[in-house]
Amino acid sequence: MICAFIVMKCEGFSMITDLVDYLNNNLLIAHYCGFDITAPLPSYWTFDRFLKNFDHSVLSSIMESQVLLLASQGIVDTSFIGLDSTPVAANTSQNNQKSFLPDKFKPDKQPKADRDCKLGVHTASNKLNEKNYAFYWGYKNHVLVDCISGLPLYELTTTADIHDSSVALDILASTHSFLPVTECTFLADKGYDVKNIYHQVHSFYQGECIIPLNKRNTKNPKLLPQGNPICEAGLAMxxxxxxxxxxxxxxxxxxxxxxxxxxxxxxxxxxxxxxxxxxxxxxxxxxxxxxxxxIDRESSYFKRNYSLRTECERYNSRFKSTGQERMWVRNQTSVANLNTFAHISLLAVAVAVITTRSGQSYRKIKTVKRIA
Structure with a gap:
């Protein structure tokens, strides 16, 4: 069953029905997954119950073993790590853009299709005056990425109402438990500009933070070269x-x-x-x-290091290409398991490239599938 869901994410299927049809039409793949192809393959409901009841810690340990294998081969490390989250829409009609339900994005209008999802907001950027935003019911997937290799180190699925900065320290601590992040350079966007993150990274991990300043609606008064503000009458205070x-x-x-x-x-x-x-x-x-x-955020050192954070955006794009942008299951456990399967499949591609020494890019699933 685990191998089948890895196949599902490598093929980019978002629905379990697509996986069932694919296995029934490709019995050799089903055989490699470990199924007895002389008997009927598992039905949709078997896969659905597996997702809902399977222990997520087993998948976390599989992903952890993949990361440790890649770390032993020198592919990933924690010198430059970036944290970001991506929205995962729930399987509910209230997320349908063509739905004309009144007050469909009110917190007290919990969707009946998914009782675990929560109301969140997704913006195009972290600018204070950003007007391009959208509400959605669903979840978030927080991913800690190695900004050099572009591969994930740790992931966590939460509901959409959880703020990004509130889980940052927990993610760093969980990663540090199996892969030390000592002396790391932690990169994140303005959503993680919180004082305790700076102090924890500096004091506990002996690292540094490269995070833009979130001014939080602060004003920019006119200042003299000496730093004194100017009053409304134009006098130096x-x-x-x-x-x-x-x-x-x-x-x-x-x-x-x-x-x-x-x-x-x-x-x-x-x-x-x-x-x-x-x-x-x-x-x-x-x-x-x-x-x-x-922190001097205008220095070339800050700007050069912060440019590495784009690897987080690239990885989120590859994560969405596995079919994880919109969910078709209806509970948080299934969503968390599917998200972890997506990360395991992307790490499995990198492991396959390193193991076979094919010389191909470990970021491109289609290229690896073509030479398999």
């Missing part, structure tokens, strides 16, 4: 001490005319005429006292 707040250090800037008795605010700011001794507007700037804010 003065430093007025620092203080700590919620684990961060902030620099306070005040109005340069606040202590003057006879001055008048050029823009007539409302805070200047409040009758208080310390009058005028104030601004605050967070000082870069942590790893997240101390």
């Amino acid at each position: 003065w430093k007025d001490g620092t203080f700590s707040d919620n684990g961060r250090t902030r620099q306070k800037f005040c109005c340069p005319l606040k202590s003057s008795k006879h001055a008048d605010c050029p823009c007539h700011h409302k805070n200047f005429y409040n009758g208080k001794k310390h009058r005028g507007c104030t601004k605050y700037m967070t000082l870069p006292d942590d790893l997240r804010l101390s």
Whole structure:
């Protein structure tokens, strides 16, 4: 059964019915999978029950053994690793673009076809003003990729409502348990720009993070070359001490005319005429006292290393080509098992190329199938 599902993903089938038809029309492949071709092959419902009831830890151990084999051959390592997630749509009519159901993307409108899926949102990029986004019911597949070879190291399936950054440290810890990620360079997009990820990678794994800054709706005030902001009246503001707040250090800037008795605010700011001794507007700037804010993201070193993260996007494209962009099963266990089968099949292609020494690319399934 495991071999049959690997065949399913190598052929790019998204439905179990396609696998059943393929095996019945290619009895030699069914024989290589281990089935008795003198007897009727398993039905659709047999494959469906297998997916739903099979222990996922067995598939995880198979994928782990593949990664360790490739690591022993020097194909994969953890020098540059990237983490990204890809949406997996559930098998429900509410994901149909031609469906005109009212309020089909409300969190309390749980699809009856799949009680495990959750509501998520998929955007075209991580820009703050990104308007190209879409809601969907389904799951996410989080994949840790070796950014040099473009092969997966670890994967995790969650529901679509789980934020990417919330599972990043768990994925790194699980990978480190069988393949050390010490002194790694961790690459990710803005969705993983969280302070605890920087500190965990630096303190526990002695590595570094290459992650763009997510400004989180922060404003960009006009600054002088010395770093002092400019008030609404066009005057340079003065430093007025620092203080700590919620684990961060902030620099306070005040109005340069606040202590003057006879001055008048050029823009007539409302805070200047409040009758208080310390009058005028104030601004605050967070000082870069942590790893997240101390990274020079305009340097050539950062840009050169961050360009390696495109391997995550390339691998996600190969993952979707196995038929995993849209699910046709109706529970989380089956979805997680199918996702792992897809990763196992892509790793199996690389293992086949290395074992046979064919000299072909271990990223191209069609090329390997052609020479088999």
